[in-house]
Amino acid sequence: MAPTHHDVIIVGGGIIGGGIAEHLRCGSRLRVSVVDGEFGACVKTSASQAAAGGINPHLYDEAHGALGPMAQRSRDLYPGWIERLSAAWGRPIELRPSGLLCVALEEKEHGRLVDDVLPLLRERGVAAEELGADEVRRHEPLLGPAVRGGLWLPDDLAVEPVRVMAALEAVLKADDGITCVQDSAESIRVDGDGVRVTLRSGRVLRSDRVVVAAGHLSHELVKDFIDWRDDSFSPIKGQILEVAAPPGGGLRTQCDALLPDDEETHIVRASPYAEGRVAVGVTHDRGDATPGTSSRATEDILRNLRRILPAVADWEVIGARAGIRPGTSDGLPVLGYVDPSHRVLAATGHNGLGITLAPRTAQLAAKLLLDMPLTEEDRADLHVGRPERLASSRSR
Ligand SMILES: Cc1cc2nc3c(=O)[nH]c(=O)nc-3n(C[C@H](O)[C@H](O)[C@H](O)COP(=O)(O)OP(=O)(O)OC[C@H]3O[C@@H](n4cnc5c(N)ncnc54)[C@H](O)[C@@H]3O)c2cc1C
Known part of the structure; x- marks a missing residue:
């Protein structure tokens, strides 16, 4: 069977991968495929469905450094994001101004x-x-x-992550421009024409670019592109x-x-x-x-x-x-390309703040994937997430 071609393949449908897909759905006409072995599963193990749902931009020590402004920007995107998601889903998602x-x-x-x-x-x-x-x-x-x-x-907010995840999955599955694939990615290869993602079932998907948002398993999937330090x-x-x-x-x-x-x-x-x-x-x-x-x-x-x-x-x-x-190892997220040809984008490492950081991560990832101009604030937030800070010295 010939490999299926997409503009973007997103590996991982947690709040980070799902959030990026939702952002692309609204802001582009790209053909997107989201791959996750847990789509439709009764029991899910992602961090996103387990989270408490606090949108707490200034809670952790890391947020008292450069992550704080990024987290605040993400918090400020929340009301608009939840309103849009809830309207597309056709059901309410409560965003509590609980402080x-x-x-x-x-x-x-x-x-x-x-x-x-x-x-x-x-x-x-x-x-x-x-x-x-x-x-x-x-x-x-x-x-x-x-x-x-x-x-x-x-100004801190609270949301119910299980409900956000249910909304994301339903909205993505209902969109004709998005293909949800219930499978797991086993390997990612870049060649002259783009990226090949081989799935556990043996099926091969092709795309121009791939986003790796597979939560705590992401770094393994991109280790051929970047030589991570052992403790990263x-x-x-x-x-x-x-x-x-x-x-x-x-x-x-x-x-x-x-x-x-x-x-x-x-x-x-x-x-x-x-x-x-x-x-x-x-x-x-x-x-x-x-x-x-x-x-x-x-x-x-x-x-x-x-x-x-x-x-x-x-x-x-x-x-x-x-x-x-x-x-x-430094408590900060990873957001950026890990290969020289800018085809493989890593979006992971959100530690205990992934619910808080999801809308800003999605916005930045979409700008990179769509080759949009970046503002000073975008550059500052992408500097926080630059993957190469966690690479061994021989690969920097
Ligand atoms: C108990 C708990 C409480 C938390 N509370 C908060 C909170 O209050 N506020 C906050 O901001 N954050 C909180 N967090 C952190 C937050 O949940 C995470 O940072 C965030 O969910 C990470 O999202 P993710 O999409 O990167 O990963 P995940 O949600 O883990 O999603 C990754 C997805 O990738 C899929 N996947 C993995 N490997 C592959 C593969 N090879 N192929 C295809 N798919 C694959 C998995 O099936 C999964 O669905 C909490 C976390 C926990 C565990």
Whole structure:
């Protein structure tokens, strides 16, 4: 059978690959193929379907550097993106203006938030406020008595990633210009005429360009084009639970806390969804790429949650999900061509911020694929994601 030709093949239909396809669908007439072995699967293992759904441009240390402006730009694209996606899907997707409370139990963590993080955010013009113990509880009455205060970031948003992923898959499958292929890419080769993608089934697809957005497996697929340093990528497994508030109850705001103990720092996240459901978590196991949830992770999540939001830890657990975050050694994403002929574009390494960064990643990837002019801001964000920073010195 002759190979099928596309303008662009996107390997991976998570929020990054799916988001890029959706962007191309709206802004171009390119013939796009999205390849993902999990299309239509009942049980999915992508990071995107497991995520909490916080759109938190300034939460992590990495965001206090050059990633912050990129993440803020992505946050600002969210309302328009969700409105467009929801209209194309024909069903509502709720984007909650829930804000974010970063809270602390201990003096050291409280000092980090107030003395280190807050001035950095203010310097950047990010809306952020210091709150004492009583004030944080006025924002979120379910916070426990041990919480000593924290920061309030009013502009953070929350979305339900499972719903975004359902919308993306439905919208892409319904589009005549997009072919969704339920298969896995095994190899990618560049020759004089373009790119050949060989699938597990033996089928070969041809295109002018390929985007590799296969989450934590992406770097393996492009290793013939770029000699990554050994420690550049690592899977980071995360589990999350969904709990249901009793009738009339519910969480008002997103909450985040870091709980250092002797061996590791635990992360407590709580993100309000519709109908009183709340996503709570999260585990953060670097180096672990095993699929599936575990009862040990469930126990850890509830034990840590009880210290911050004790009442929520007693709500009924109605679901558990796990996914593998695509981790990089510097915590920054990878976005750019990895081959000299500019045919293979890597879009991965979004660590714990892929939901937040999805619309900006899609916008930038589309500009590269369509050879559009770049603004100063585009160049700055693409500099953050330049793949060659993670290459071994012999290939730079
Ligand atoms: C528990 C948890 C909570 C999180 N919470 C948040 C949050 O609140 N906010 C936030 O911003 N981020 C959050 N994240 C991070 C975010 O989920 C990830 O950064 C993001 O989903 C990565 O998206 P992706 O599309 O790159 O990867 P994935 O979602 O993993 O998608 C990759 C896709 O590629 C496919 N694939 C893999 N190999 C191949 C192949 N060879 N051929 C074809 N297809 C392939 C897979 O089937 C998969 O569908 C969280 C992550 C976890 C695990």
